[in-house]
Amino acid sequence: MELVNRTEISEFFLKGFSGHPALEHLLFPLCSTMYLVTLLGNTAIVAVSILDVRLHTPMYFFLGNLSILDICYTSTFVPLMLVHLLSAQKTISFIGCAIQMCLSLATGSTECLLLAIMAYDRYLAICRPLRYPVLMSPRLCLLLVATAWVLCLVKSVTETVIAMRLPFCGHHVVSHFTCEILAVLKLACSDTSVSEAFLLVGAILLLPIPLAFICLSYTLILATVLRVPSAAGRRKAFSTCSAHLAVVMLFYGTVIFMYMKPKSKETRISDEAFTVLYAVVTPMLNPVIYSLRNKEVKEAARKVWGRSWTSK
Incomplete structure (x- = not known):
């Protein structure tokens, strides 16, 4: 019987903002613009971090990976969401x-x-500067990033398989604009x-624990920075870390609201608005925050841009 009930569903209807046509018309140009900025901004950071040898450091290796993640994350649902904002046929296949x-x-x-890995990198760079090149070796950087990718992929496949094997008994209207679990x-x-x-379990392992680790790292960083005698050195350390902290607060604040709050049977419009905030706005702001607050990124971007025009 469970198999029969499951096979009754061949596609889902993503309700999204269909009950608010005026909001759909407003969201389409906004989300289109934000998605374009996300693609251009994050692609630019990846390109600059690869093309400029001065940025071949652990910090920019992790920043490049963050940009790739932002591109991949938003691309999993934003293109389809934009199509659905203009169409009355808001369906997606079961496999899709x-x-x-x-x-x-x-x-x-x-x-x-x-x-969390980026916070650890900043801790080592500021609190253990003499041993930093040894402690944060290229091999360790690759190992940390690869481990994060593999563990989260295994976790996500497991959660998806368990969720999609449940019987839906013909219920196919998802009160969201994406297949949010x-x-x-x-x-x-x-x-x-x-x-x-x-x-x-996944929410606990990926939200409060890494956030506590980030807070601990920056508490130690703050204690170290305040002991730096040079005002210029303190400003440079604060400038580097403030961009990361801004991204952390924006990302973790909205995600914790979504996944750690009490569950209700009905999805409210505020839930979808918060999803737009952390899933569309945050990836767009990441390159803006890092580039505006980082002198090295801006100088590298000017150098790469000037080189491209000179070659023409």
């Missing part, structure tokens, strides 16, 4: 929904770990406790 769910979970989860679980007509338990 599962793939979208898995990829968005994997990239979002990896970003949580990567932000919490919204899909609300359609299940059987016990979802196993899936919810996996999500809770």
Whole structure:
């Protein structure tokens, strides 16, 4: 019977903002612009960090990976969301929904770990400057990033398989603009406790624990910076770290609101608005925050831009 109930669903209807036509007309140009800025800004950071040898350091290696994650994350659902904002046919196939769910979970989860890795990198660079080149070797950088990607992919595949194997008994209207796992679980007509338990464990491992690690790292960084006798040295350290802290607060604040708040059966419009905030706005702001607050990135961008025009 469970198999029959499951095969009744061949596609899902993504309700999204369909009950608010005026909001859809407003969101399309806004989200299109933000997605374009996200692609251009993050691609520029990746290109600059590769082309300028002065940026071949652990900090910019991690920043480049963060930019790649932002591009992948937003691309899992924003293009389809833009199509649905202009169309009355807001459907996605069962397989497409599962793939979208898995990829968005994997990239979002990896970003949580990567932000913690970046905090650790800043801690070593500021608090252990003499041993930093040895402690944060290229091999360790690759190992940290690869481990984060692999662990989060395995976690996301497991959560997706458990969620999509549940019987939906013909319920196919997802009260969201993407196949967000919490919204899909609300359609299940059987016990979802196993899936919810996996999500809770994952949320604890990827939200409060990395956030506590980040807070500890920056507490130690602050204590070290305040002991620096040079005012210029303190300003440089604060400038480097403030960009990362701004990204951390924006990303973790909105994600914790979504995944650690009490669950309700009905999805409110505020939930979708917060999803837009952390899933569309944050990836757009990341390159802006890092480039505006980072003198090295701006100088490297000018150098690469000037070289490209000279070659023409």
